[in-house]
Amino acid sequence: xxxxxxxxxxxxxxxxxxxxxxxxxxxxxxxxxxxxxxxxxxxxxxxxxxxxxxxxxxxxxxxxxxxxxxxxxxxxxxxxxxxxxxxxxxxxxxxxxxxxxxxxxxxxxxxxxxxxxxxxxxxxxxxxxxxxxxxxxxxxxxxxxxxxxxxxxxxxxxxxxx
Numbered sequence: 001x002x003x004x005x006x007x008x009x010x011x012x013x014x015x016x017x018x019x020x021x022x023x024x025x026x027x028x029x030x031x032x033x034x035x036x037x038x039x040x041x042x043x044x045x046x047x048x049x050x051x052x053x054x055x056x057x058x059x060x061x062x063x064x065x066x067x068x069x070x071x072x073x074x075x076x077x078x079x080x081x082x083x084x085x086x087x088x089x090x091x092x093x094x095x096x097x098x099x100x101x102x103x104x105x106x107x108x109x110x111x112x113x114x115x116x117x118x119x120x121x122x123x124x125x126x127x128x129x130x131x132x133x134x135x136x137x138x139x140x141x142x143x144x145x146x147x148x149x150x151x152x153x154x155x156x157x158x159x160x161x162x
Contacts, residue, residue, distance in 0.1 A: 005037035012046055019055040023064045027088040029056055062089050062097035070101050074109055077101065079142020110143050114151035131156060 006014070011033060018024065018032055026047060033043040050056045062084055069075040069083065077098050084094045117137045124130040131152050138148035 008038060008042045008046060011036045011038055011042075012049065015046060015050065016053075016055055019050060023061040024056055025061050025065075025084075025087040025089055026056065026058055058089060059093045059096055062093040063100050065089075066097035067100060070106070070109070074113060074141060076110070076138070076142030076144065076147075077106075078144060082142070107147075110138060110147055110151050111154070113141060113143075114138060114148075114155055118152075118155045127156070 014036070015029065015033060019029065024032075029047060029050065030043055033046055038046070047056070065084060065087075066080045069080050075083075080101075081094055081098065084097065089097075114134060117134045118130070121130045121133055124133065134152050134155070135148045138151065139145065143151075
Protein backbone atom coordinates (compact mmCIF):
# COMPACT_ATOMS: atom_id res chain seq x y z
CA UNK A 1 0.00 0.00 0.00
CA UNK A 2 2.00 2.96 -1.33
CA UNK A 3 1.31 6.30 0.35
CA UNK A 4 1.50 9.54 -1.58
CA UNK A 5 4.88 10.41 -3.06
CA UNK A 6 6.67 12.97 -0.87
CA UNK A 7 9.76 15.05 -1.50
CA UNK A 8 12.54 14.90 1.11
CA UNK A 9 11.49 18.40 2.23
CA UNK A 10 7.91 17.23 2.80
CA UNK A 11 8.97 13.97 4.43
CA UNK A 12 11.31 15.50 7.03
CA UNK A 13 8.70 17.26 9.22
CA UNK A 14 6.40 14.20 9.00
CA UNK A 15 9.14 11.80 10.04
CA UNK A 16 10.26 14.14 12.85
CA UNK A 17 6.72 14.04 14.21
CA UNK A 18 6.70 10.22 13.83
CA UNK A 19 9.94 10.00 15.85
CA UNK A 20 8.84 12.55 18.46
CA UNK A 21 5.67 10.57 19.20
CA UNK A 22 7.61 7.53 20.46
CA UNK A 23 11.05 5.98 20.20
CA UNK A 24 11.59 4.22 16.86
CA UNK A 25 14.26 1.88 15.56
CA UNK A 26 16.31 2.90 12.54
CA UNK A 27 14.62 0.16 10.50
CA UNK A 28 11.12 1.43 11.41
CA UNK A 29 12.12 4.94 10.33
CA UNK A 30 13.64 3.70 7.07
CA UNK A 31 10.54 1.63 6.30
CA UNK A 32 8.33 4.68 6.88
CA UNK A 33 10.54 6.86 4.65
CA UNK A 34 10.51 4.25 1.88
CA UNK A 35 6.73 4.24 2.28
CA UNK A 36 6.81 7.96 1.44
CA UNK A 37 8.34 6.99 -1.89
CA UNK A 38 11.86 8.24 -1.14
CA UNK A 39 15.00 6.76 -2.66
CA UNK A 40 17.83 5.09 -0.72
CA UNK A 41 20.15 8.13 -0.73
CA UNK A 42 17.31 10.42 0.40
CA UNK A 43 16.35 7.99 3.18
CA UNK A 44 19.98 7.77 4.40
CA UNK A 45 20.32 11.56 4.33
CA UNK A 46 17.13 12.11 6.35
CA UNK A 47 18.10 9.38 8.82
CA UNK A 48 21.48 11.09 9.33
CA UNK A 49 19.66 14.38 10.01
CA UNK A 50 17.36 12.69 12.54
CA UNK A 51 20.34 11.18 14.34
CA UNK A 52 22.22 14.51 14.38
CA UNK A 53 19.15 16.30 15.78
CA UNK A 54 18.61 13.49 18.32
CA UNK A 55 15.18 12.52 16.99
CA UNK A 56 16.34 8.94 16.85
CA UNK A 57 18.94 7.13 18.89
CA UNK A 58 19.27 3.37 18.55
CA UNK A 59 20.63 2.82 22.06
CA UNK A 60 17.84 4.89 23.60
CA UNK A 61 15.26 3.00 21.54
CA UNK A 62 16.68 -0.39 22.56
CA UNK A 63 16.77 0.52 26.26
CA UNK A 64 13.18 1.81 26.24
CA UNK A 65 11.97 -1.17 24.23
CA UNK A 66 13.69 -3.70 26.52
CA UNK A 67 12.53 -1.99 29.70
CA UNK A 68 8.97 -1.69 28.46
CA UNK A 69 8.67 -5.29 27.30
CA UNK A 70 10.14 -6.52 30.58
CA UNK A 71 7.96 -4.34 32.84
CA UNK A 72 4.70 -4.41 30.89
CA UNK A 73 4.68 -7.80 29.18
CA UNK A 74 7.10 -9.56 31.53
CA UNK A 75 9.25 -10.84 28.69
CA UNK A 76 12.56 -12.52 29.42
CA UNK A 77 15.90 -11.45 27.95
CA UNK A 78 15.82 -14.04 25.16
CA UNK A 79 12.48 -12.85 23.79
CA UNK A 80 13.53 -9.20 24.09
CA UNK A 81 16.82 -9.93 22.27
CA UNK A 82 14.95 -11.69 19.45
CA UNK A 83 12.47 -8.83 19.08
CA UNK A 84 15.28 -6.26 18.92
CA UNK A 85 17.13 -8.38 16.34
CA UNK A 86 13.95 -8.46 14.24
CA UNK A 87 14.00 -4.66 14.35
CA UNK A 88 17.60 -4.84 13.08
CA UNK A 89 19.05 -3.16 16.19
CA UNK A 90 22.83 -3.49 16.54
CA UNK A 91 24.26 -6.13 18.86
CA UNK A 92 26.01 -3.39 20.87
CA UNK A 93 22.70 -1.60 21.55
CA UNK A 94 20.95 -4.89 22.39
CA UNK A 95 23.62 -5.85 24.94
CA UNK A 96 23.52 -2.38 26.49
CA UNK A 97 19.71 -2.48 26.71
CA UNK A 98 19.65 -5.92 28.34
CA UNK A 99 22.14 -4.74 30.96
CA UNK A 100 19.61 -2.10 32.02
CA UNK A 101 17.23 -4.81 33.28
CA UNK A 102 17.74 -5.09 37.03
CA UNK A 103 18.85 -8.61 38.02
CA UNK A 104 16.83 -8.69 41.26
CA UNK A 105 13.67 -7.54 39.46
CA UNK A 106 14.29 -10.16 36.79
CA UNK A 107 14.50 -12.93 39.39
CA UNK A 108 11.38 -11.67 41.19
CA UNK A 109 9.48 -11.59 37.90
CA UNK A 110 10.40 -15.11 36.87
CA UNK A 111 9.49 -16.29 40.38
CA UNK A 112 6.06 -14.60 40.24
CA UNK A 113 5.35 -15.95 36.76
CA UNK A 114 6.42 -19.46 37.77
CA UNK A 115 4.25 -19.35 40.89
CA UNK A 116 1.19 -18.13 38.98
CA UNK A 117 1.61 -20.80 36.30
CA UNK A 118 2.19 -23.48 38.95
CA UNK A 119 -1.08 -22.52 40.67
CA UNK A 120 -2.95 -22.52 37.35
CA UNK A 121 -1.80 -26.13 36.86
CA UNK A 122 -3.27 -27.30 40.18
CA UNK A 123 -5.42 -29.92 38.41
CA UNK A 124 -2.36 -31.54 36.83
CA UNK A 125 -1.69 -34.69 38.86
CA UNK A 126 1.53 -35.79 37.17
CA UNK A 127 4.27 -33.72 38.83
CA UNK A 128 6.63 -34.15 35.85
CA UNK A 129 3.98 -32.90 33.41
CA UNK A 130 3.24 -29.99 35.73
CA UNK A 131 6.94 -29.10 35.89
CA UNK A 132 7.32 -29.42 32.11
CA UNK A 133 4.29 -27.22 31.40
CA UNK A 134 5.43 -24.55 33.86
CA UNK A 135 8.97 -24.60 32.45
CA UNK A 136 7.69 -24.43 28.85
CA UNK A 137 5.60 -21.39 29.79
CA UNK A 138 8.65 -19.57 31.18
CA UNK A 139 10.68 -20.47 28.08
CA UNK A 140 7.89 -19.15 25.84
CA UNK A 141 8.03 -15.88 27.82
CA UNK A 142 11.72 -15.68 26.86
CA UNK A 143 13.45 -16.63 30.10
CA UNK A 144 16.70 -18.55 30.12
CA UNK A 145 16.44 -22.33 30.43
CA UNK A 146 18.54 -22.60 33.60
CA UNK A 147 16.60 -19.83 35.37
CA UNK A 148 13.27 -21.43 34.39
CA UNK A 149 14.43 -24.79 35.73
CA UNK A 150 15.60 -23.20 39.01
CA UNK A 151 12.32 -21.34 39.50
CA UNK A 152 10.27 -24.51 38.91
CA UNK A 153 12.53 -26.58 41.20
CA UNK A 154 12.06 -24.05 44.01
CA UNK A 155 8.30 -24.29 43.63
CA UNK A 156 8.34 -28.07 43.55
CA UNK A 157 10.44 -28.16 46.73
CA UNK A 158 8.10 -25.69 48.44
CA UNK A 159 4.95 -27.54 47.47
CA UNK A 160 6.35 -30.98 48.38
CA UNK A 161 6.98 -29.71 51.93
CA UNK A 162 3.28 -28.82 52.40
